[in-house]
Amino acid sequence: MATSDPRPAGDSLVVMSDVQKHYGDFQALKDIDLTVSRGEVVVVIGPSGSGKSTLCRTINRLETITSGVITIDGKELPKEGKGLAQLRADVGMVFQSFNLFAHLTILENVTLGPIKVRGMKKADAEREARVLLERVGIVAQADKLPAQLSGGQQQRVAIARALAMKPKLMLFDEPTSALDPEMINEVLDVMVGLARDGMTMIVVTHEMGFARKAADRVIFMADGQIVEEAAPEQFFTRPESARAKDFLSKLITH
Numbered sequence: 214m215a216t217s218d219p220r221p222a223g224d225s226l227v228v229m230s231d232v233q234k235h236y237g238d239f240q241a242l243k244d245i246d247l248t249v250s251r252g253e254v255v256v257v258i259g260p261s262g263s264g265k266s267t268l269c270r271t272i273n274r275l276e277t278i279t280s281g282v283i284t285i286d287g288k289e290l291p292k293e294g295k296g297l298a299q300l301r302a303d304v305g306m307v308f309q310s311f312n313l314f315a316h317l318t319i320l321e322n323v324t325l326g327p328i329k330v331r332g333m334k335k336a337d338a339e340r341e342a343r344v345l346l347e348r349v350g351i352v353a354q355a356d357k358l359p360a361q362l363s364g365g366q367q368q369r370v371a372i373a374r375a376l377a378m379k380p381k382l383m384l385f386d387e388p389t390s391a392l393d394p395e396m397i398n399e400v401l402d403v404m405v406g407l408a409r410d411g412m413t414m415i416v417v418t419h420e421m422g423f424a425r426k427a428a429d430r431v432i433f434m435a436d437g438q439i440v441e442e443a444a445p446e447q448f449f450t451r452p453e454s455a456r457a458k459d460f461l462s463k464l465i466t467h
Contacts, residue, residue, distance in 0.1 A: 263436060382414070
């Protein structure tokens with residue numbers, strides 16, 4: 214594996230050690246070793262079917278691993294029960310689909326977790342939710358239902374909802390892939406802001422501009438393996454592996 218190590222100094226928040234994931238005879242993740250430092254932004258790219266989303270989803274145990282160890286903040290992932298619920302409260306996740314509750318207002322979508330899981334008082338949760346909605350640029354939509362918002366606005370609600378739980382880590386699984394092109398930048402701008410604010414982020418995306426702008430490190434995956442990892446400038450201008458060079462050449466020519 215070709216590597217350079219541009220990670221900032223700081224303690225490790227996520228550690229994946231010798232992680233394997235099988236679906237029957239198919240191996241989706243092979244020999245994954247990955248450490249993400251607190252405050253680091255790691256962007257995961259690669260061709261379709263390379264294991265990017267699977268890797269992301271194993272970190273909050275939406276997918277179980279076959280073998281290996283994953284720790285978050287020094288604790289191994291719990292298998293079930295209260296420990297798993299606590300982990301998911303500490304790890305925010307934003308998906309391709311927005312997964313908002315259609316019958317709840319935007320404000321209610323954002324306050325639900327803090328009230329139900331964190332035990333916050335409604336007034337406190339609503340005050341913090343409005344601050345977050347202001348941060349993602351949609352506080353004026355607080356009393357609307359999700360169906361009244363554009364896709365880009367709904368995805369920004371999903372980000373605010375995840376942030377409302379005060380997570381240690383944010384996972385993004387292709388957060389812009391379901392959006393119309395004109396809506397993509399409004400979501401990416403929010404994510405760039407989070408990166409600048411020091412949020413630890415693992416982002417699976419096809420948006421190479423975001424990777425160049427916001428990533429501390431780019432992870433390139435193919436066939437379930439981490440093939441190469443480097444700082445964005447090095448990866449995009451001087452990739453070392455044949456697979457990465459081939460992938461980037463297709464991006465540039467199409």
